Amino acid sequence: MNNKQIPYDILARHIRQECTDDEQRYIENWISSSDDNKKLFEQLLHEWEYIYDSPEKIVYPDKNNIWDNIQTQLFASVAEASYSKKLLIKVCSVAAMIALIIGAATTLIIKSAADSSFLAESITTIETMQGQKMQMTLPDGTQVWLNSESKLTYSAAFNKSSREVNLEGEAFFDVKKNEKKKFIVKASNINVEVKGTAFDVSAYSADENIIVSLLRGKVGIVSKDGKHLTDLESNEMVVVSKKDLQYSLYKSDAETHRAWIENELIFYNSDIHQVAKKLERWYGINITLINPDEKQKYTFSVKTESLRELLELFNKITPIEYSIKGKEVTITHR
Incomplete structure (x- = not known):
C-alpha cells in the first residue's frame, strides 16, 4: 500500500x-x-x-x-x-x-x-488552477478526477437527502451506485443524472458546448428546467450547445476522453483551436495563434513530452514557428 x-x-x-x-x-x-x-x-x-x-x-x-x-x-x-x-x-x-x-x-x-x-x-468548494489535476473521494464513495482550471462544489447535505454537485470545467466521475439516490452533475445549463456509472463531463465556461462521454452504465441528459434531452449508453458521447441546447449524439471511444486522468492527452481529428485550448490547460500556458490553418485536423497524443518537445512534434505535422516566454507561447503557421 x-x-x-x-x-x-x-x-x-x-x-x-x-x-x-x-x-x-x-x-x-x-x-x-x-x-x-x-x-x-x-x-x-x-x-x-x-x-x-x-x-x-x-x-x-x-x-x-x-x-x-x-x-x-x-x-x-x-x-x-x-x-x-x-x-x-x-x-x-x-x-x-x-x-x-x-x-x-x-x-x-x-x-x-x-x-x-x-x-x-x-458549501464545500474544490478548485484546481491552470495546469493542475487532482483526485478525490466524495462522502458517498464516488471517485472524482478534477481536470485543470476546474471547480466542484457541493453542500454539506450531500448524500443525506440527495447527491448533487456543481461542476465548472472538466471532471471524470466513477459514481458509487445507489438506486435510491440519483447522482446529479449540474454543468452549465444541463444536468447529468445517474445512479451508478463512470463518465466524463467537460463544461468549461469559455467553451460553446458541453461534452459528456460515457464509459459504462447509462446516464440521462436533462435541461435545467427538467426537460429530458437524451440518454447515453456505454461508449457514446453527446455534444450539447449551451446556446440553444441542441445536441449531437456520437459513438465514441470513452477511453480517449478519460485518458487525461492517466496523464495522457489524446487528440483525434481536432482543429487548431481545440488543440490550443487543451494544451493551455495541460501545460498551464497561454497560447497566441498567428495565421492558423483553419482546415488542418490533428491526431496525436501527449503524455510525458515537455512543451518544447510537443511543439517540435507539432512542427513535423504542420510547419510552424514558435516562441516561449514564460507562460506566453506564440505559434505562427508558415
Whole structure:
C-alpha cells in the first residue's frame, strides 16, 4: 500500500465506529505501517474527541485553532499526492457550528446535534488552477478526477437527502451506485443524472458546448428546467450547445476522453483551436495563434513530452514557428 494515499473516508468511519471487519483490519495495518500514519490518526482522533467529548452536551472548542490544525494537515497530504503540483483547494463554509474536515475530498462531518438549517448553507468548494489535476473521494464513495482550471462544489447535505454537485470545467466521475439516490452533475445549463456509472463531463465556461462521454452504465441528459434531452449508453458521447441546447449524439471511444486522468492527452481529428485550448490547460500556458490553418485536423497524443518537445512534434505535422516566454507561447503557421 502507498502510505501517501491517505484513506480519510475509512478513517472517518473508524473513528465513528462504523467500519466493517475488513476496513477495521485495513486501518489497523495502515496506522501501524508508519509513524506519520500513527501521528495523523492521533491528531484526527484528538480533534474528534475535542468536539464530541460527552454524549450529554455539545462542546464549543476553539474552532479557529482546530481548523488551522486540520487545514495544515490537509495541505501537507495534498503536497504528497499523485499530482505533484500544488493544488488550490478552497473550503468555503458559512456554518456557525463546528465542522470536522476529513480527507482530500474535504468531507464535512457535522455534529448531529447542530441546527440542521446550517446544512443547506454549508458549501464545500474544490478548485484546481491552470495546469493542475487532482483526485478525490466524495462522502458517498464516488471517485472524482478534477481536470485543470476546474471547480466542484457541493453542500454539506450531500448524500443525506440527495447527491448533487456543481461542476465548472472538466471532471471524470466513477459514481458509487445507489438506486435510491440519483447522482446529479449540474454543468452549465444541463444536468447529468445517474445512479451508478463512470463518465466524463467537460463544461468549461469559455467553451460553446458541453461534452459528456460515457464509459459504462447509462446516464440521462436533462435541461435545467427538467426537460429530458437524451440518454447515453456505454461508449457514446453527446455534444450539447449551451446556446440553444441542441445536441449531437456520437459513438465514441470513452477511453480517449478519460485518458487525461492517466496523464495522457489524446487528440483525434481536432482543429487548431481545440488543440490550443487543451494544451493551455495541460501545460498551464497561454497560447497566441498567428495565421492558423483553419482546415488542418490533428491526431496525436501527449503524455510525458515537455512543451518544447510537443511543439517540435507539432512542427513535423504542420510547419510552424514558435516562441516561449514564460507562460506566453506564440505559434505562427508558415
